[in-house]
Amino acid sequence: MNPTTLLPSTILMNQVDLKTLIQEHGTPLYVMNESYIRHQAQLFKASFQHASFQTEIFYASKAFLTLAMVKLIEEEGLSLDVVSLGELMTAIKAGFPSQRILFHGNNKTLLELQTALKHKVGLIVVDNPHELDLLMSCLTHPQDVLVRLNPGVEAHTHEYISTTKHDSKFGMSIYSGETIEMIERIHNHELLNFCGLHCHIGSQIFDPASFQKEAYLLLEFMKKLKEKHLILTSHLNLGGGFGVRYTEEDDPFDIQIHFKSILNFIQTTCDAFNLDYPRVSIEPGRSIVAQAGVTIYSIGATKTTHSGKQFVFVDGSMADHIRTALYQAKYEAKILERPLVEPQAVYSIAGKACETGDILIHECALPLPQVNEHLVVFTTGAYHYSMASNYNRLLKPAVIFVSEKEARVIVKAQTIDDLLGLDVV
Numbered sequence: 001m002n003p004t005t006l007l008p009s010t011i012l013m014n015q016v017d018l019k020t021l022i023q024e025h026g027t028p029l030y031v032m033n034e035s036y037i038r039h040q041a042q043l044f045k046a047s048f049q050h051a052s053f054q055t056e057i058f059y060a061s062k063a064f065l066t067l068a069m070v071k072l073i074e075e076e077g078l079s080l081d082v083v084s085l086g087e088l089m090t091a092i093k094a095g096f097p098s099q100r101i102l103f104h105g106n107n108k109t110l111l112e113l114q115t116a117l118k119h120k121v122g123l124i125v126v127d128n129p130h131e132l133d134l135l136m137s138c139l140t141h142p143q144d145v146l147v148r149l150n151p152g153v154e155a156h157t158h159e160y161i162s163t164t165k166h167d168s169k170f171g172m173s174i175y176s177g178e179t180i181e182m183i184e185r186i187h188n189h190e191l192l193n194f195c196g197l198h199c200h201i202g203s204q205i206f207d208p209a210s211f212q213k214e215a216y217l218l219l220e221f222m223k224k225l226k227e228k229h230l231i232l233t234s235h236l237n238l239g240g241g242f243g244v245r246y247t248e249e250d251d252p253f254d255i256q257i258h259f260k261s262i263l264n265f266i267q268t269t270c271d272a273f274n275l276d277y278p279r280v281s282i283e284p285g286r287s288i289v290a291q292a293g294v295t296i297y298s299i300g301a302t303k304t305t306h307s308g309k310q311f312v313f314v315d316g317s318m319a320d321h322i323r324t325a326l327y328q329a330k331y332e333a334k335i336l337e338r339p340l341v342e343p344q345a346v347y348s349i350a351g352k353a354c355e356t357g358d359i360l361i362h363e364c365a366l367p368l369p370q371v372n373e374h375l376v377v378f379t380t381g382a383y384h385y386s387m388a389s390n391y392n393r394l395l396k397p398a399v400i401f402v403s404e405k406e407a408r409v410i411v412k413a414q415t416i417d418d419l420l421g422l423d424v425v
Contacts, residue, residue: 293381
């Protein structure tokens with residue numbers, strides 16, 4: 001399914017002309033293809049199944065979360081992972097079933113743990129001994145938990161989104177005796193139910209072999225727990241990180257093919273290690289929403305520097321598009337009014353924030369841009385709205401959901417009154 005269609009004179013999302021959304025809502029504007037998000041959710045559900053054991057998909061809410069998104073995830077039958085009080089309460093306010101919520105993170109506060117217990121979330125992922133102490137101090141009823149492990153798998157991705165190198169802040173090392181001690185404390189506690197292991201090796205990963213290596217190391221650890229410590233595990237969470245296409249350089253693996261291989265590998269390894277088959281879960285986020293989203297900007301001035309570098313200025317900034325500055329991420333874009341016109345030059349797309357590094361796209365081939373035309377940046381459905389800020393007191397854009405024929409606002413555009421509303425003189 002193609003989330004957008006390029007016509008000679010415009011860009012369509014499903015059957016909606018993006019020009020009509022600009023007329024009604026202005027720019028910058030986040031636009032999400034609701035139909036594509038549902039398609040991706042269904043594709044993951046259909047692909048991540050196995051005849052020998054149960055599977056579960058937790059949508060990684062950090063990628064993109066609103067009340068409307070929570071309702072969509074529930075309707076599509078996925079579970080939900082959250083990492084903060086705000087994400088948890090968004091899910092609760094939307095009426096999401098709390099038993100299908102997994103709460104993880106590396107530094108949960110006492111309030112977050114108390115709130116998770118109050119709403120009886122299905123799973124809490126314990127990251128470290130201090131967090132376990134906090135959890136034990138506020139237990140009021142039995143609680144299922146996973147322990148986040150760091151197996152040291154070096155996924156080939158940007159260092160800021162690689163999460164299981166040995167010096168990562170996340171999880172407990174599989175090579176540390178302290179990890180076993182923490183699991184034994186959970187196992188022996190009358191109100192805690194040690195269910196299994198959680199791991200996340202990074203993001204934007206294109207090599208499926210990384211996930212097989214992760215699975216092998218975790219299953220090997222489960223074997224050690226069983227044979228040396230008489231502790232059984234019933235749940236194996238492999239995290240997410242499945243890569244998506246941002247530019248033609250990206251080559252994501254086919255989840256329909258490789259999920260089957262990964263699950264078959266888990267079955268074979270369990271048989272070899274004499275382990276009962278666990279419930280296996282994953283946490284896709286970016287791979288469900290990234291390609292569903294575009295951001296639309298109005299084009300302002302163009303500038304050629306003394307050195308010959310050509311800039312196109314837009315009315316957004318790193319405040320609504322931080323990933324280029326943060327991760328050196330690459331994007332593709334088209335002029336909305338002339339998407340199929342041959343490019344004439346390569347431009348740097350720059351925002352209006354007062355930072356030299358406020359670049360949205362470093363190299364973007366376009367026809368000669370005109371003032372008041374519009375630039376559509378693709379694959380901005382993940383982490384753009386989530387990471388948006390008010391730097392320079394810039395306002396956050398609205399978010400629009402587009403179904404087959406209709407568009408609806410799911411997040412209102414921020415106003416000056418909203419921006420100033422929490423200030424105190």
